[in-house]
Amino acid sequence: MGSWPFPDARLRAMYAGGRADATARRFARLWAAVFRLGLLPRRWVTLEVPGRRSGHVTRFPLGMADWHGQWYLVPMLGGECNWVRNVRAADGHAVLRRRRAVRCRLVEVPVSERPPIIRRYLEKVPGARPHIPVDRHAPLADFEAISPRYPAFLVVPDPASSRQRHRWRWILGTGAAVVVLVVLAAGIFVKLQPGRLRP
Numbered sequence: 001m002g003s004w005p006f007p008d009a010r011l012r013a014m015y016a017g018g019r020a021d022a023t024a025r026r027f028a029r030l031w032a033a034v035f036r037l038g039l040l041p042r043r044w045v046t047l048e049v050p051g052r053r054s055g056h057v058t059r060f061p062l063g064m065a066d067w068h069g070q071w072y073l074v075p076m077l078g079g080e081c082n083w084v085r086n087v088r089a090a091d092g093h094a095v096l097r098r099r100r101a102v103r104c105r106l107v108e109v110p111v112s113e114r115p116p117i118i119r120r121y122l123e124k125v126p127g128a129r130p131h132i133p134v135d136r137h138a139p140l141a142d143f144e145a146i147s148p149r150y151p152a153f154l155v156v157p158d159p160a161s162s163r164q165r166h167r168w169r170w171i172l173g174t175g176a177a178v179v180v181l182v183v184l185a186a187g188i189f190v191k192l193q194p195g196r197l198r199p
Contacts (some may be wrong), residue, residue, distance in 0.1 A: 008130035015131065018077050031061035038099035043124060046097045047073070052089035058082070063125035064155065067117050071155040073106060074121040076128035079151045087153065096155065103160070106153035115143035117152040 014024035035046045043064045051058045060083040065072045075081045087094055092106045109117070122129055122136035132150065134142045 011127075011130040015077055018081055028061055029059075032059045035061045036097045036099075042098070043071075044098070047083055047087075048095040048097055048101070049083065049086045049090050049093075052086050058086060063121070063127070065117055065121035065124055065152075067120050072109070072117050072121070073153045073155060074118055074125075074128070074150060076125070076131040078149050084151060092153070103158040105156045105158065107156055109152045109154055111147050114147040114150065114152045115140050118143050118147060118150055121152075 014021050020028060032046045034040065035044045043066065045062055045064060047060045047062050048057050049060075050056065062073055062083070065074055075084045078084075087106050088108075092108070093103075094106055095101045095103055118132070118134075119136060119138075119140065122132060122134070129136065132146070134146055
């Protein structure tokens with residue numbers, strides 16, 4: 001069964017040896033830009049993490065799996081793909097971008113906890129299905145067999161990043177309230193002016 005617009009075999013060939021070819025890199029740049037704009041549902045994000053060798057920020061468009069109220073990242077190419085190696089080198093510190101940047105820590109979960117997360121990932125991220133050798137409808141035991149090769153990372157937002165967002169909301173809300181009060185006070189002051197002409 002093919003996947004639009006490419007058959008599964010072509011999609012796998014784009015990542016031969018676990019590395020993206022030129023076509024896959026062009027698609028990755030396109031999707032990274034789209035995901036950063038937040039044009040798609042919440043699970044689609046752009047991961048930003050320093051390259052383990054260059055130190056320059058690298059960007060990867062990814063789909064997240066939601067499981068028991070938490071968000072997880074799973075690499076469709078397994079534990080040796082570039083973004084996983086970069087995240088491990090950065091001790092899990094990364095940025096997820098969707099309209100705005102959210103600093104977070106990606107915490108690798110134990111192998112025993114991965115199977116249902118990987119299955120949920122395949123249910124919700126169709127582009128990963130040609131690369132992971134288990135059908136999304138397969139029993140959990142099949143996912144247990146591959147879970148050592150496919151890490152899952154719990155997304156833990158940085159509390160400081162959350163506080164920063166709330167602080168800006170408070171500043172903007174307070175500013176708007178002050179403007180409204182000034183306008184109301186000015187209106188009352190004008191009405192109370194002595195000698196003001198009455199209609």
